[in-house]
Amino acid sequence: MEKWRKKIKEYLMEKVSITITPSPRYKIKTFSMRRITPVIILLIICTTIGVLGYLYKHYQYSYIEVSQTLTTLRGVKEENKELKEELMALSNVTEELKEDVNKLKEHKQEIRSMIQHDKKEDDENNVNLTLQTFFSYNNGIIQSGLPMGGSEYHIYYQEPARLIKRMKQTIDHLKKELPEEKKDYNKLEKSVKHYNALMAATPSIWPLADRGRGFITSEFGWRKDPADNNRREFHDGLDIGVMYNTPVLATADGKVTFAGWMNGYGWVVKIYHGFGFETRYAHLNRIKVKKGQWVKRGQVIALSGNSGKSTGPHLHYEVRKNNIPQNPRNYIGR
DSSP, X not given: OHHHHHHHHHHHHSEEEEEEOOOTTSOOEEEEEETHHHHHHHHXXXXXXXXXXXXXXXXXXXXXXXXXXXXXXXXXXXXXXXXXXXXHHHHHHHHHHXXXXXXXXXXXXXXXXXXXTTSOHHHHHHHHHHHHHHHHHHHHHXXXXXXXXXXXXXXXXXXXXXXXXXXXXXXXXXXXHHHHHHHHXXXXXXXXXXXXXXXXXXXXXXXXXXXXXXXXXXXXXXEEETTEEEEEXXXXXXXXXXXXXXXEEOSSSEEEEEEEEETTTEEEEEEEEETTEEEEEEEEEEEOOOTTOEEXXXXXXXXXXXXXXXXXXXXXXXXXXXTEEEOGXXXXXX
């Protein structure tokens, strides 16, 4: 084997002469080279061709990949454009929903302002509890429902399809809930108006501007007849001893249904307040209102006196519900 290697090496390294005869006019050219030189040149040519072929294939694959990437990017760009337009449309819808929510909030404040704080504490607390329960539920929907603000680019590059799906779900939820909320607000507003009307019609104050000097001389219920101690009678109201010409006050909002003289009662004012409530003020000295006139709680309607069947200056005050006498003490906040 070593012998053959040596022979091959000697053969390749051996010089050979090459003679080139171009034409009779030119000189004959002779040059020599080792036998290995053409082999090396051939290897270089083959290697170069192989490298160029590889580079061509690599370029071809890269070109195809880049083309596909550009096509994909164009598609993504178009998709993002469509998503952006869809997001803008959803944002407009969301703004409209926010306006509806703000209107509901304003409606809530209006309802709150309707609650009169001069009513009985228990009644006020009951209404406040109803409002608190209702508004807490409503605000929970509002706060969890509406998308929050943020960077414009942050929105479009944070999984747009998922974001749009979530926004659509939120908007659909709000579109479904808001009309129901409006109905509930309207019902609650009607309830509050009814409550306020009932409170305005319910007698609730001391019927005299007497600076605390008046005192009850006869209670509601059975008693001896002041004119005949041997006879018992049912007293329909309270008798309040007071000085002459003390201002008599309407104890609730209402309409004057009678202002004049009644046998036994003297000068009398009757006021119908609604919801079946009526108040009567008797033994007056002077009347300051007319039949058909609307009055407010606390308004002066007469001056106290001693007219009619009376043993001294006082105010006879009655509260009636559906024409049934009630104990005025249950309707006096003093």
